[in-house]
Amino acid sequence: MSPVLSVEGLSKAFGGLMALTDVDFEVQEGEIFGLIGPNGAGKTTLFNMLTGLSKPTTGTIHLLGQDLSGKSPAAIARLGMARTFQNIRLFGAMSVLDNVRVPRHALDKASLWGGVFGTSRSRRREREALDLAHELVEMVGLGARMHAPAASLPYGDRRRLEIARALALSPKVLLLDEPAAGMNQAEKQDLSNFIRVIRDRFGLTVLLIEHNVPMVMGLCRSVAVLNFGQLIAKGAPEDVQADPAVIEAYLGVADARGADDEVAIGGGVNNA
C-alpha cells in the first residue's frame, strides 16, 4: 500500500540554524500518526512545510503520490491537506457557520458570474455547501451557537470549530497542532474519541502534534519523535517509548544512560 503522505530528506534552515535536519517518514492511509518532541523540536515547522506556508530548504513531500514542491498553500489545501493551529486562528468577526463555509469557496469551481447572478447550478452547490456546513457545526456540538461570532466562543469550542472548518475542506489528511492544549483529562478523552470518529466518518488520515504522551500512546498506531530538528525515533508507540534516544531527549543525558526501559516518558512532559 502506498503511503498517503511521504516525507523524504526534509530539512529547513533559518539562516545558520537547522530547524529540521533530514527528516523521513511515511503516513499510511487511515492512520492516526503522532508527532511528539520537546518544545522547539521543529514540529510546527514541519507542519508549516507540509501545508506550504514555508518552503523546505531541501527534501520533498508527496501527498497521494503528488510532489508538493513549489505548490502554494491554497493549491496544497485543495489537494486535500487541512490543518488546525496551536494558537487557534478562526475568523473572529465571522459567525460560526460562516467560518465553516469559507473553505467551500475553494472547492466550488462555479464561476464568479454564477455566484453573482445565481445560476441554478451555483444555487444547488451553495445549498449543498450550506448543508455540509450545518452538519459539521452540529457535529462539533455548536449547533446552538451557529450564528454567534466565532470570537465569542469559549476556548474549547473554538478548538472544535477550527477542526470543523478544516473538515469543510474535505481533506484527505488532517494535521492537528496540539489540539488538546489547555484541556483537562476528561476533555482530552472526549477529543481522542472525536478524532477517531471523524477519521472513520470522513476517511481521514490524521497527523497529530501533541505534548500529552498518554493521549498520543492511546490514539496513534505510529509515532515519530523529533528532537532539535532531528527524527530520533519512529515506530509503534510502545517501541518508541522504550527507545533510549527518546528517553534521553525527554529526561536528560546522564539519567537516560542507565534508565529503566519502563520509564514512562509521559511523566517528563505531562506538566509541560
Place this chain on the structure above:
Amino acid sequence: MSLAWFLQNLVNGLSIGSVYAVFALGYTLVFSVLGILNFAHGAVFTLGAYLTYVLAVGEFGLNGLLAGMTLPFKLPFALALLAGALLSGLAGVAVEHLAFRPLRKRGADALLALVSSLGVALILVNLIQYLFGAEIYSFPSDVLGTLPPAVILHVGEGLVAMRTIQVVLFGVSLLLLIGLAWFIQFTKQGKALRAVAENPDTASLLGISVDAFILGTFFISGLLGGLSGTLIGVSFGLSGPYFGVAYGLKALAVIVLGGLGSIPGAVLGGLVIGLAEAFLPPDMSSFKEAVPYALLFIVLLVRPQGLLGKNAEEKV
C-alpha cells in the same frame, strides 16, 4: 433657515457625499485586505475621469502628446462611464502589480508599499499630464443627452433645485454601495474576501488563492476610484491632472473619520463630510476645503477610532 433651504443643502450634501463614500470605499477595501493605504488611488480617480471624458467626447485636448487626436467613435455617457470604470479597475490591477506585489513577495515591511504607491501615483499623474496636457477639461453640457439640466421643486414659498447630475451622482453611488455591500456580505466570494482580510495565511490554508483575491480587490478599488473621478468630473469639471490629489486627501479624511477599515464607516464618513460641506454658510464658503479636516479633528478628539471604527484590542 426655511425648509427649502434645508432640503436644498440636503440634496447637495447627499449627492456629493455619496460620491465621497464610493471613492473612500476604494481606499477601505485595499486597507482592510492589506492593512495599508494605497496612495495611487487618487491618481486612478483622475485617470478614470480623463478616460471617460475621452470615450464620451471622442477627442483629446489641445496641448498634450495626444493633442488634436480624435477617436473614431463617441460612446453614450452611460457606456463611457462603465468603460472608464473598467479601465480604471485595470489600472488598479497594474498598481497592485507595480507597487504592492513585488514588495509583498519579498516580505518587505508593509509601510514600504505606502512609498511605492506614492511613486506610482506620481507616475500616473505625470503620464496623464504628458498625454492629455495640463489644461482644464469640462464635460459638454449635453453629455447626459436630452435630460433636463435640473428639476425644480416648490417647497412652501421656496424652491429646491435638483440638478440631473446630482441625481445621477446619488443614484450611481447608491447602486454601487448596495451592490458592494451585498457582494461582501452574502456571496461566497465576499466571504472568502473577508477571510483573506482577516488572515491571509489562514485563508490560503483553506484553499483560497489569496493573490487572486488581492488582485480582485485592487480591481474593484480602481473601478470605484475611476467611477467617482468621472462623477466628480462631470459635476465640477477636470481642473487638470492634479485634480484628484485634493479629493484623494479628502477621501483619506473620510475613511479616518468613519473608522479605518470599516466599510459602513467609509459610507457614513463620506455622507457626513458631504453634508457638512453643503451646510456650510455661504459667507464661509472659502473655508470649504477645510471642513473635512476640521470635522476630522473634532471627531478624533472624542472618538480616536473614528465614528464606526473598532477599538484596537491588544490581545496577549
